[in-house]
Amino acid sequence: xxxxxxxxxxxxxxxxxxxxxxxxxxxxTYIPETIPHREEQTKQLANIIAPALKGDKPSNIxxxxxxxxxxxxxxxxxxxxxxxAAEREKTPLNVIYINCKLxxxxxxxxxxxxxxxxxxxxxxxxxxxxxxxxxxxxxxALNKQDKTHILILDEIDQLVSKTGDNVLYxxxxxxxxxxKSQISxxxxxxxxxxxxxxxxxxxxSLSEEEIVFPPYNxxxxxxxxxxxxxxxxxxxxxQQGVIEKxxxxxxxxxxDARRALELLRVAGEVADxxxxxxxxxxxxxxxEEKIDRDRIIDIVVTQPKQYQLxxxxxxxxxxxxxxxxxTGEVYEIYKSLCSRTNTSILTQRRVSDxxxxxxxxxxxxxxxxxxxxxGRTRDISIEIxxxxxxxxxxxxxxNIRV
DNA sequence: GTCAATTCACATGAAAGAGACCACGGTCTAGTG
DNA sequence: CTAGACCGTGGTCTCTTTCATGTGAATTGACGA
Numbered sequence: 001x002x003x004x005x006x007x008x009x010x011x012x013x014x015x016x017x018x019x020x021x022x023x024x025x026x027x028x029t030y031i032p033e034t035i036p037h038r039e040e041q042t043k044q045l046a047n048i049i050a051p052a053l054k055g056d057k058p059s060n061i062x063x064x065x066x067x068x069x070x071x072x073x074x075x076x077x078x079x080x081x082x083x084x085a086a087e088r089e090k091t092p093l094n095v096i097y098i099n100c101k102l103x104x105x106x107x108x109x110x111x112x113x114x115x116x117x118x119x120x121x122x123x124x125x126x127x128x129x130x131x132x133x134x135x136x137x138x139x140x141a142l143n144k145q146d147k148t149h150i151l152i153l154d155e156i157d158q159l160v161s162k163t164g165d166n167v168l169y170x171x172x173x174x175x176x177x178x179x180k181s182q183i184s185x186x187x188x189x190x191x192x193x194x195x196x197x198x199x200x201x202x203x204x205s206l207s208e209e210e211i212v213f214p215p216y217n218x219x220x221x222x223x224x225x226x227x228x229x230x231x232x233x234x235x236x237x238x239q240q241g242v243i244e245k246x247x248x249x250x251x252x253x254x255x256d257a258r259r260a261l262e263l264l265r266v267a268g269e270v271a272d273x274x275x276x277x278x279x280x281x282x283x284x285x286x287x288e289e290k291i292d293r294d295r296i297i298d299i300v301v302t303q304p305k306q307y308q309l310x311x312x313x314x315x316x317x318x319x320x321x322x323x324x325x326x327t328g329e330v331y332e333i334y335k336s337l338c339s340r341t342n343t344s345i346l347t348q349r350r351v352s353d354x355x356x357x358x359x360x361x362x363x364x365x366x367x368x369x370x371x372x373x374x375g376r377t378r379d380i381s382i383e384i385x386x387x388x389x390x391x392x393x394x395x396x397x398x399n400i401r402v
Numbered sequence: 403g404t405c406a407a408t409t410c411a412c413a414t415g416a417a418a419g420a421g422a423c424c425a426c427g428g429t430c431t432a433g434t435g
Numbered sequence: 436c437t438a439g440a441c442c443g444t445g446g447t448c449t450c451t452t453t454c455a456t457g458t459g460a461a462t463t464g465a466c467g468a
Contacts, residue, residue, distance in 0.1 A: 110447060127447050128424035304450090327412065347452060352413070368413065372461025375411025403468085414457070423447085430441075 025231040026265040057182040065213025068256030092147040100159035109167045156187040157194040172205040215255030221247040312396045325380040
């Protein structure tokens with residue numbers, strides 16, 4: 001019977017009318033035909049990397065701008081066009097795009113080089129080899145092909161903050177030692193201060209050229225949304241003011257176009273699920289809440305057990321909300337929680353770090369304050385919206401079995 | 403009342419350890435001709 | 436003789452612990468007005 005019900009459900013699902021025409025155009029991986037409001041940056045970038053078409057080595061470039069300002073999109077778009085041109089001209093050119101933030105793919109020196117070698121057709125085991133060996137393998141692969149390589153390192157600040165600037169130094173030096181193939185590096189970062197902390201040698205060679213991506217303003221986001229919405233949705237499903245509202249939300253958050261597109265997409269999904277034929281501004285509100293909630297829940301469930309214990313400790317102190325929560329109190333609760341659940345107890349030092357990690361994730365707000373004679377501690381308050389809290393509690397209780 | 407010293411309760415940093423994971427080369431073993 | 440199992444060594448990576456040092460204002464207590 002249940003199966004029968006499912007059959008009907010799926011059939012109905014297929015026949016159901018959707019507000020979407022082509023949902024992919026709202027996803028962040030989608031590369032549109034034109035990138036509005038980024039003409040200047042596209043031209044700059046194209047100018048710098050164009051020498052690759054003549055077999056010369058383009059300057060290294062450093063690109064920065066806040067999240068959702070189109071850095072990645074513009075570089076991908078420009079290099080895509082560059083590759084097309086290179087193919088027409090039969091110029092040997094290779095573009096490697098690597099996102100340094102992706103865990104387990106390129107966030108350490110070893111893995112980055114391994115990834116590069118893999119891109120050049122030399123597979124490297126995920127671990128077990130001395131880093132030097134990996135370098136050698138990479139260089140061998142590089143020397144085998146006589147090409148110009150453009151290496152795009154997205155979220156390069158993540159890489160450096162984790163592993164130091166050694167890698168970059170080595171990479172920039174490759175050109176001096178090995179003349180057969182050339183590498184130019186495109187570093188993308190959303191942290192502007194990042195270059196200042198680099199080794200001066202690396203800094204000067206990496207940022208031979210710089211391109212800045214300013215945040216979009218509300219009007220620009222509107223026009224971006226309109227362009228995408230036209231492709232993504234069926235005709236006339238967008239109610240008046242929906243795009244404006246989306247743009248306003250995103251502009252409030254320093255002009256993050258990615259957020260705006262996601263908001264629009266989720267709003268469409270919400271409308272679909274409710275069988276509404278039109279997307280209204282209330283859908284936007286719901287979508288915003290849903291995105292927020294999903295994000296938090298996702299973070300919580302993927303957290304390791306010790307982290308969940310710490311978070312649960314913080315949450316159980318929360319009823320005394322008017323009073324502040326301090327590290328010491330959290331640690332006490334955490335300790336008793338550990339012995340109740342037969343978990344090994346971490347040191348206060350570690351718990352302190354865990355709390356600050358939750359702070360970075362935006363789950364709590366932990367401010368270091370000094371209480372004078374009564375010491376120094378973190379003043380912790382919870383940032384999870386009231387409506388999501390019970391659900392988080394339930395998830396945590398289930399996971400740590402209290 | 404003023405001012406410097408003290409003191410608390412952690413924060414913050416650096417370094418090193420533990421344990422999981424993995425590749426590689428060498429040795430052993432069983433199967434094959 | 437050889438392919439595959441097995442083992443020891445040496446490497447990375449993440450999570451922790453240990454040890455050491457830092458920190459900012461309430462408190463204290465000496466001092467002078």
